[in-house]
Amino acid sequence: MNFLLFYILNCMNKIGGSNVSNSINNQPTSDEQTPNNQPDSKESSLVEKIQQLGQTNVPSLSESKIHCLTIVGQIEGHVALPPQNKTTKYEHLIPQLVAIEQNPKIEGLLIILNTVGGDVEAGLAISEMIATLSKPTVSLVLGGGHSIGVPIAVSTNYSYIAETATMTIHPIRLTGLVIGVPQTFEYLDKMQERVTKFVTKHSKITDERFKELMFTKGNLTRDIGTNVVGLDAVKYGIIDEVGGIGQALAKLQQFIDERQEQSKNGE
Amino acid sequence: MKNMILYTIMPQETIYPIDQQIFTQQKYLEYNGVPMLVQSVDGTSYEISRVMSTDPQHFMQYQPGQKIFVTS
Numbered sequence: 064m065n066f067l068l069f070y071i072l073n074c075m076n077k078i079g080g081s082n083v084s085n086s087i088n089n090q091p092t093s094d095e096q097t098p099n100n101q102p103d104s105k106e107s108s109l110v111e112k113i114q115q116l117g118q119t120n121v122p123s124l125s126e127s128k129i130h131c132l133t134i135v136g137q138i139e140g141h142v143a144l145p146p147q148n149k150t151t152k153y154e155h156l157i158p159q160l161v162a163i164e165q166n167p168k169i170e171g172l173l174i175i176l177n178t179v180g181g182d183v184e185a186g187l188a189i190s191e192m193i194a195t196l197s198k199p200t201v202s203l204v205l206g207g208g209h210s211i212g213v214p215i216a217v218s219t220n221y222s223y224i225a226e227t228a229t230m231t232i233h234p235i236r237l238t239g240l241v242i243g244v245p246q247t248f249e250y251l252d253k254m255q256e257r258v259t260k261f262v263t264k265h266s267k268i269t270d271e272r273f274k275e276l277m278f279t280k281g282n283l284t285r286d287i288g289t290n291v292v293g294l295d296a297v298k299y300g301i302i303d304e305v306g307g308i309g310q311a312l313a314k315l316q317q318f319i320d321e322r323q324e325q326s327k328n329g330e
Numbered sequence: 331m332k333n334m335i336l337y338t339i340m341p342q343e344t345i346y347p348i349d350q351q352i353f354t355q356q357k358y359l360e361y362n363g364v365p366m367l368v369q370s371v372d373g374t375s376y377e378i379s380r381v382m383s384t385d386p387q388h389f390m391q392y393q394p395g396q397k398i399f400v401t402s
Contacts (some may be wrong), residue, residue: 130384145348146356159384172384 079249128170129315131178132156138189138211140182150172151178153185160192170322171315174219180210183235183254187211190218190261199318203311204228206303214258216302217266221314223306226293230301232276233288267300349371361398368398375399 115135134156136149144150163169174193180186193200193215200219207212208216209231216222216230224230235255259277263270276289276299296302304310338345355370356379364383368376378396381389392398 071331097396129386132384143353145343146352155382159382163384 069194098110104220122284126168127317128168129173129312131173131175132159132163133175134189134212134215135177137179138181138186138215140185140260142182144219150181153182153188156189157192160189160196163198164196164198169198170319171199171201172196172219174200174215174313176202176204176208176212176216177206178208178212178215180212180231183211183258185211186215187257187261190214193259194218194265199315201311201315201318203306203308204230204296207231211258213301214261214265217262220318221304222266222302223304223311224293224302225307226305228293228296230291230296231283231288232291232301233283233286234240234277262301266302269300272299273301358382359400361392361400364392366392371397374401 134151136151138142139148139150139152163172172193193202200221202216202219202222204212204216204222204224205228206225207229209229210233213230213232216224235251235258259270259273262268262273276291278287279289280287282288291301293298293305297305333375336345356375357370357381358365358367359376361368363380364385366378366382367380369379371377376398377396378392378398380394381392383389
């Protein structure tokens with residue numbers, strides 16, 4: 064019986080494995096037509112550009128004043144997830160945020176979120192970095208900004224949510240592990256408090272309201288918490304406004320102009 | 331027996347062991363000043379998996395799936 068189960072698992076693993084490699088091979092690059100051993104790399108890049116974009120020249124501006132940070136998939140913390148998971152690695156984001164803070168040419172930062180959540184400490188680290196950035200920041204939640212995505216979304220100067228986007232608010236937990244001793248509970252409670260404090264400090268939602276959403280029954284399948292959709296997130300005071308890319312960029316530009324005005328007056 | 335649905339709360343990687351080779355095929359590098367995650371195709375060429383930059387202009391230059399040639 065054990066052997067049979069192992070065999071089945073093994074088979075499924077093989078199927079899964081081949082799917083992964085298939086999806087990589089099926090990417091729409093017809094590199095077969097491009098000679099691989101082309102010595103003239105300039106010509107081959109030209110051919111590739113035509114193949115991929117249907118044109119030789121990509122419209123290019125010099126350097127963008129507004130940089131865009133996309134937080135997608137899982138927020139990866141202390142454990143490296145296998146490559147089939149789409150992850151946002153905090154050790155990559157943090158140096159990028161440092162570079163954004165240092166580079167005088169970058170005037171504002173737009174944060175696009177579509178994340179399922181992930182590591183609490185990594186998420187809080189990113190949130191704190193964004194919150195303490197001296198340059199104007201605006202966030203936009205598209206699709207989903209769940210779990211630890213909530214503090215990241217509220218960490219900016221102004222936050223937007225798409226009408227169809229959702230945010231799941233739920234308590235911290237250790238998936239699949241049983242909490243056995245009171246100390247563990249205390250520890251998790253403290254960890255929970257960190258998230259709650261950050262969210263209530265950076266948004267208009269009250270502590271009571273946030274906890275109420277977190278511990279609501281009947282909204283999520285066999286779990287406590289609330290799934291907040293677009294307009295509701297604004298109503299509860301988590302997010303500032305419902306909007307899209309246009310509004311978000313306009314707001315960012317407004318902050319940049321205000322900041323420039325202030326530095327002019329200051330001098 | 332071919333198609334079996336496995337319902338479990340366990341993370342996928344706990345049940346199906348990860349092929350460590352996948353990790354070695356991927357790497358991070360900087361190409362023309364653009365940081366990216368690439369997948370090895372053969373010795374000198376790589377396929378872009380993800381552009382890791384925050385500059386939107388870099389995304390106009392490089393797309394996932396595009397081949398790059400690295401000589402080192």
